[in-house]
Amino acid sequence: MTKRSSIKKAIEHHLKFTxxxxxxxxxxxxxxxxxxxxxxxxxxxxxxxxxxxxKPGVKTVNYLSLEYLMGRLLSNNLHNLSIxxxxxxxxxxxxxxxxxxxxxxxxxxxxxxxxxxxxxxxLDSLATLDYPATGYGIHYQHGLFKQSFAxxxxxxxxxxxxxxxxxxxxxxPESAQLIPLYGHIEHAANADGSTSSKWQPSVTLKGVxxxxxxxxxxxxxxxxxxxxxxRADQAFDWDLFNKGDFLNAHGKNIQAETVSKVLYPNDxxxxxxxxxxxxxxxxxxxxxxxxxxxxQTINGVDWQAFAKDTAIQLNDTHPTIAILEFMRVLMxxxxxxxxxxxxLCREVFAYTNHTLLPEALEKWSLPLFERxxxxxxxxxxxxxxxxxxxxxxxxxxxxxxMRAKLSLIEEGGERKVRMAHLCVVAAxxxxxxxxxxxxxxKQDLFPEFDALYPGKLTNVTxxxxxxxxxxxxxxxxxxLLSKHIKEDWAKDLDSLAxxxxxxxxxxxxxAFMDIKLENKVALAQEIQESTGVRVNPEAIFDIQIKxxxxxxxxxxxxxxxxxxxxxxxxxxxxxxxxxxxxxxAKAAPGYHLAKEIIYAINKVADKINNDTRxxxxxxxxxxxxxxxxxxxxxxxxxxxxxxxxxAGKEASGTGNMKLALNGALTIGTxxxxxxxxxxxxxxxxxxxxxxxxxxxxxxxxxxxxxYTYYEQHAEIKAVLDWLDTDYFTPGKPYELSAIxxxxxxxxxxxxxxxxxxxxxxAHQALDEAYRDKKRWARMAILNxxxxxxxxxxxxxxxxxxxxxxxxxxxx
Ligand code: KOT
Numbered sequence: 001m002t003k004r005s006s007i008k009k010a011i012e013h014h015l016k017f018t019x020x021x022x023x024x025x026x027x028x029x030x031x032x033x034x035x036x037x038x039x040x041x042x043x044x045x046x047x048x049x050x051x052x053x054x055k056p057g058v059k060t061v062n063y064l065s066l067e068y069l070m071g072r073l074l075s076n077n078l079h080n081l082s083i084x085x086x087x088x089x090x091x092x093x094x095x096x097x098x099x100x101x102x103x104x105x106x107x108x109x110x111x112x113x114x115x116x117x118x119x120x121x122x123l124d125s126l127a128t129l130d131y132p133a134t135g136y137g138i139h140y141q142h143g144l145f146k147q148s149f150a151x152x153x154x155x156x157x158x159x160x161x162x163x164x165x166x167x168x169x170x171x172x173p174e175s176a177q178l179i180p181l182y183g184h185i186e187h188a189a190n191a192d193g194s195t196s197s198k199w200q201p202s203v204t205l206k207g208v209x210x211x212x213x214x215x216x217x218x219x220x221x222x223x224x225x226x227x228x229x230x231r232a233d234q235a236f237d238w239d240l241f242n243k244g245d246f247l248n249a250h251g252k253n254i255q256a257e258t259v260s261k262v263l264y265p266n267d268x269x270x271x272x273x274x275x276x277x278x279x280x281x282x283x284x285x286x287x288x289x290x291x292x293x294x295x296q297t298i299n300g301v302d303w304q305a306f307a308k309d310t311a312i313q314l315n316d317t318h319p320t321i322a323i324l325e326f327m328r329v330l331m332x333x334x335x336x337x338x339x340x341x342x343x344l345c346r347e348v349f350a351y352t353n354h355t356l357l358p359e360a361l362e363k364w365s366l367p368l369f370e371r372x373x374x375x376x377x378x379x380x381x382x383x384x385x386x387x388x389x390x391x392x393x394x395x396x397x398x399x400x401x402m403r404a405k406l407s408l409i410e411e412g413g414e415r416k417v418r419m420a421h422l423c424v425v426a427a428x429x430x431x432x433x434x435x436x437x438x439x440x441x442k443q444d445l446f447p448e449f450d451a452l453y454p455g456k457l458t459n460v461t462x463x464x465x466x467x468x469x470x471x472x473x474x475x476x477x478x479x480l481l482s483k484h485i486k487e488d489w490a491k492d493l494d495s496l497a498x499x500x501x502x503x504x505x506x507x508x509x510x511a512f513m514d515i516k517l518e519n520k521v522a523l524a525q526e527i528q529e530s531t532g533v534r535v536n537p538e539a540i541f542d543i544q545i546k547x548x549x550x551x552x553x554x555x556x557x558x559x560x561x562x563x564x565x566x567x568x569x570x571x572x573x574x575x576x577x578x579x580x581x582x583x584x585a586k587a588a589p590g591y592h593l594a595k596e597i598i599y600a601i602n603k604v605a606d607k608i609n610n611d612t613r614x615x616x617x618x619x620x621x622x623x624x625x626x627x628x629x630x631x632x633x634x635x636x637x638x639x640x641x642x643x644x645x646x647a648g649k650e651a652s653g654t655g656n657m658k659l660a661l662n663g664a665l666t667i668g669t670x671x672x673x674x675x676x677x678x679x680x681x682x683x684x685x686x687x688x689x690x691x692x693x694x695x696x697x698x699x700x701x702x703x704x705x706x707y708t709y710y711e712q713h714a715e716i717k718a719v720l721d722w723l724d725t726d727y728f729t730p731g732k733p734y735e736l737s738a739i740x741x742x743x744x745x746x747x748x749x750x751x752x753x754x755x756x757x758x759x760x761x762a763h764q765a766l767d768e769a770y771r772d773k774k775r776w777a778r779m780a781i782l783n784x785x786x787x788x789x790x791x792x793x794x795x796x797x798x799x800x801x802x803x804x805x806x807x808x809x810x811x
Contacts, residue, residue, distance in 0.1 A: 003083055003140060007090035010037035015426030031094055034087070035167035035581075037162055042213045043083060046222040052809050055133040056299050057804045060132040060307065061799075063123070064289050065597070066280065066313035067116030067263070068137050068225060069144075070108035070212070071468070071628030072165040074101070079472045080128075080217040080751040082517070098157055106161040107210075107627050109143035112267040113547040114654050115354050117628065118792075119315055121654070124465040125796040127223045128491070130808035136287035138279060139210045139227035142262045147586050147625045152602030156589050158262075169210045169574050175293070177207040177286045178233060180246045181278065184372050199332070199375035204233040204255050207286035217467045218491055220810045230259035255630045258718060266588045267547045268360040274372070278671035284322035288329060303334070305635045307347035312429070312738055313412035314351045317362045317419040323349055323426045324376040331379070338382055349802045351423035351430050352460075353441055354651050357551065363416035366409065379419065384408040387425050406448055424456070425447045429803045431460045434652035434673040460799055461676060462652040463792035466493045469658045469778060473632035477662065478516040484508065494788035509777035516639070516780070527582070527621050529590065533609050534620040535619050539578035540770055543634055543659065544642035545626055547583040550595040551649040555597050555739050557581065560760055561620055562604060577770050578656075580619045584626030584634060595804050596738035598622065603728045603736060631655075635662050639780075640766065643668030644759065647695040652675075657790040663780040665769075667762050669755070673790070680786045685779045687769075689762035690755040698756055708746055710755035714757055720744070767775055 001009070015021045015033040053060065075098075078084040088098040111117065119135065145156040162169075162245045177600040180201030187195050207228040214223040232255070259282050264271060291310060299305045314320060323345060330341035357359075369377045388403050396402040408425065424430050424446060432438030437457030442450045450457050470480045471490045474677055481489050481496065487494050502508045520537040546552050561581050568574055583601055587594035604621035623630060641659035643650075643666050650672040660677055662668055668674040669690040678686045691699060710717050720740040722728075729735035743752055770776050788794075800806055 003086040004089045004093070007037055007083070007087050008093050009508075010040055010444075011090065011094060013020055013037070025095060027096070027101065028104050030091075031074070031101045032167050034091060034101055035105070038074065038077055038081070038083075038087065039213070041079060041083075042215055042222055044222070045220070046213050048221075049220065049222050052220075052811065054294075054298050056305065057309065058132055058809055059311065059804075060134060061311040061313060061804045062287065062807055063119065063126075063135045063313050063315065064117070064287055065119040065135065065137050066283070066318040067111030067315070068108070068119050068123075068135065068227075069111035069113070069116035069518060069628055070120045070225075071632070072105040072107055073212075074105050075214045075472055076124075076373060076468055080124075080215040082218060103470065104655055107143075107629050108161060108166075109159055109627055110137065110140050110263060112144060112265060112327070113264070114652070115267075117653060118354075118462055121463065121465040121792040122796060123214045123223065123225060123470075124217070124467060125792040127214045127221045127479050128219050128467070129793055129796060130216065130219050130221045130466075130810050131796065131800065131806050132243055132809045133213070133223050133806075134291075135223070135225040136283065136290070137225065138260050138263075138283045139208075139228050139229040140260055140263045141229075141257075144263055144586065144627075145265055145589070148159035149598075149602060149622070149624055152599045152606070154587055154589075154595050154598050156265075166212075169212050172209045172211055172226075175290060177208050177228075177289045177590075179205045179207055179282055179285045181205065181281065181372055183374065185378065187413050193443060197332075197375060199328075204235050205259060205282060206231040207282060209286070209290070217465075218488065226287075226290065228260065228283050230256050230258035230282055250691045265586075268355050268357050268549065269591070270360060270362050270587060271590075272363075274368060277368060277372060280318055281321045281325070283377075284319050285325045287319075288325045289323055292329065301407075303336075303344065307344055310348055311806060312349050313799070313804070314349060314423060316352060316354045319422055319733055320362070320419040320423050321373070321376065322350075322380055323331070323422060324373070324743070327379050327383070328375055330577070332375070338386075342383065342386070345426055349423075349427045351427040352418070353430060353432055353437075353445070356437070356440055356445055357581060357649065358649065361795065362419040363410060363657055363789055364419065366415040366417060366771060369417055372646060377417075380408060380422070383422070384424070388523045390650070391425075391452060402448065407451075417741070420446075429458055430456055431799075431803065432651065433460065433462045434676060435459055435461060436670075436675050437651040438650075440648060440693070460795055460802065462654050462657070462673060462787070463790050463795035464654050464657045464661070465792045466490050466661065468632070468659055469635065474515075474519065474636035474662055476518060477512075477636065480511055480515060481784075491793075493791035493793070496785050496788060501786035503778045503781045503785065504774075506774075508781065509774065511780050511785075512663065513759045513773070513777050516637070519636040520639075522631055523582075526621065526663070527635055530623060531604075531621055533619065533621050533622065535580045536578055536616060539616075539619070540639045540767075541580050541637055542640040542642065543582045543584075543638040543664070544644075545582075545584040545634055546653075546655050548587040548597060550593065550742070550750050551645055552751055553644050553646065553752055553755075554585060554601070554645055555556075555743075556738070556753060556755065556759060557583075558597065558604070558721055559606075559716075559752070559756065560582060560763060562722065563616070563715050564618055564763075565604075565608050565611075565614070565759065566715075566718060566722070568617055572613060572615070574617075576767050578619075579767075580621060582634065582638075583620075583622045584630060586626055586695075593737055593742055595739055596736075598726075600723070600739055607728050609798065631658070635659055635664075638662065638663055638664035639770070639776075641666045641668070643671075643674050644690070644755075645669060645671045646755075647671045647691055647696050649750065657787060659781045661787040661790070663784045665766070665783060667759075667766055676789065677787075680789055682786075685782045685786075687762045687766050689758040691751060691758075696751060699751065704748070704751065704754065706748035706753045709756070713757065715760075716753060 014036040183201035212225040330336035432441040641664040667687040723736040726733040
């Protein structure tokens with residue numbers, strides 16, 4: 001049987017027997033049946049992978065992350081199995097277009113932004129490179145909220161990604177774990193005079209795993225993403241039920257189920273909520289128990305082999321409690337001495353830092369810690385004493401200030417546990433996510449730790465999977481690359497450098513730019529459907545897509561748009577190529593200013609898009625509900641990529657890599673991975689502007705005063721004052737004043753005004769470059785050609801060589 005007919009048969013089978021559907025043409029049922037049919041192939045490979053990997057001596061990396069932004073799985077899995085075209089034909093035989101079917105699938109949005117998407121890209125690369133790896137996380141009932149706009153304001157609604165089940169996941173009740181919490185400690189005297197502690201927890205949760213297969217691209221491997229769902233230990237209180245108290249009979253379940261109910265929507269902001277703390281502990285405890293159980297199934301109780309076979313990577317500090325849980329299990333359940341447990345712990349754990357923003361550095365209140373996890377806090381005290389007395393005091397004798405600075409506990413005011421300090425002390429490696437970020441981690445965030453532990457702090461520059469972010473999302477460009485480079489460039493992104501010598505070739509330039517135009521036509525259609533705004537595909541598509549945050553400076557982009565509008569009104573014959581500014585961004589529901597920025601952009605967009613005086617030279621679009629599947633439509637259609645964070649604030653960025661890979665030119669600051677992108681493509685093929693990290697520091701040290709920019713710069717003043725009028729919000733002056741207020745009275749903490757002129761000049765240069773069609777095509781081709789470094793396969797190999805020391809497992 002051909003692949004095509006076997007896929008067709010399997011779809012029909014699932015439609016009839018798994019889903020009990022007749023031959024009606026219900027697209028959702030067809031999507032599910034198709035996914036189930038493909039999942040059959042996946043499960044076969046998964047079983048074979050397990051058989052290869054579950055052997056003594058095979059080292060596995062366990063990636064612990066509170067977030068995974070997986071997006072949709074059907075098209076990704078088809079591409080990675082190299083059966084997309086066969087499936088397309090099979091589905092056509094049944095009367096459907098595969099692209100339409102794929103649209104039926106919900107995004108798995110179990111993350112906020114870059115950190116969660118990075119985890120998803122890393123899982124793809126690990127499986128592609130045949131590395132044994134398990135991802136651990138939470139099976140949130142609701143992922144990141146859905147965003148819509150009402151009169152320009154963000155409205156959030158719950159994300160119901162698996163309301164009717166997901167065809168990709170399988171529940172594994174046999175691997176459920178019981179997780180104790182709260183309660184107290186009983187101290188007892190031992191015969192030898194020492195004391196021992198026994199934790200008497202008062203609540204027990206049940207963690208039930210759901211496994212999602214992670215299919216490698218053109219590889220042997222299907223790894224597992226294991227997500228924990230919380231349930232009550234005893235499912236039902238029959239006593240209460242029999243007494244007629246039906247509602248309370250469910251009470252315990254409802255509380256227990258709350259733990260995995262919803263993803264916290266704050267990106268790079270620590271809200272300090274008890275439920276979030278319990279989420280962290282719950283998934284860490286389940287994962288640690290699971291890692292140990294798996295190790296024992298393969299090796300028996302052989303702790304010698306544990307460190308040789310196990311690496312645990314902490315994705316930021318969110319899973320830090322795994323360190324304490326591991327210590328607790330070793331000491332309390334396996335009778336390890338503190339020293340032996342700590343030695344093993346330090347061999348196994350490594351930690352990735354993703355941000356320097358102070359508001360994102362986690363610190364948990366000590367009373368909360370003590371109430372929820374009394375034994376873990378006790379162990380933390382032991383570690384802290386050991387660290388302060390045997391490491392800090394040895395390096396800096398009699399230095400109380402240093403003790404206070406490095407302690408795992410912050411004193412003064414409410415006492416807090418510094419999670420990042422625990423990570424740095426426990427981990428054998430700590431990495432930042434781009435060269436500049438890792439340098440700042442060493443210099444500014446943890447200089448003392450760098451001195452104490454030479455060589456521990458290192459860098460692994462982020463990457464993106466070229467499978468999802470080029471091969472699957474941009475099929476036309478992919479076909480062009482296959483024609484000019486080689487069929488399998490997606491496994492060897494460096495090979496795209498072969499395009500460099502063709503960058504001036506007129507035929508290639510035309511083919512490349514024709515594809516860009518076709519992708520822009522498709523996005524224009526999407527824009528019209530979702531916002532009603534008509535945009536000209538011949539205009540420059542200038543895109544800023546990322547979470548809404550002041551440091552990312554969507555408001556810098558916004559102010560420049562208002563200035564362009566003003567310039568056009570003053571001079572309707574102003575020479576500029578028509579431009580469409582396109583935004584996608586969710587704001588954390590409690591982040592007031594971020595929501596005001598969304599509102600301001602929407603209000604200004606309304607006015608500009610309906611102003612006939614400017615002859616369609618300027619359009620502004622805010623696409624609602626930015627998510628992975630929308631990114632896949634926007635990125636192939638971008639001419640310009642906005643990467644305009646204040647230097648020193650964006651650890652790396654990964655959207656910058658996706659856009660450049662698809663031939664967009666970056667307008668950006670010397671921040672995060674932009675610096676490395678500029679190194680790869682060369683200064684002529686990127687638009688760099690703004691103050692550098694050093695200049696930002698100097699400006700702040702001098703006492704930065706935004707008012708001087710406002711008073712001395714006529715355009716800045718005119719734009720900000722305009723926002724106080726009712727021009728954009730008829731009858732309601734001051735509706736858009738929040739931005740001006742934050743920039744002037746708020747002190748402009750992210751130096752928007754200081755970078756404004758340089759940003760405006762860079763846009764001018766960009767406009768001129770675009771008008772030279774040959775020059776632009778050359779630059780765009782070079783961007784695609786020179787992104788090889790930002791393949792997440794390279795990142796993973798860096799982790800393997802510098803941190804994990806694992807080996808591919810095939811046959
Ligand atoms: C921090 C705390 C809570 C939730 C999210 C974060 C977070 C997100 N920290 N860093 N990030 C982003 O991580 C990406 C992947 O490394 C980076 O590319 C990006 O610059 C970070 O902002």
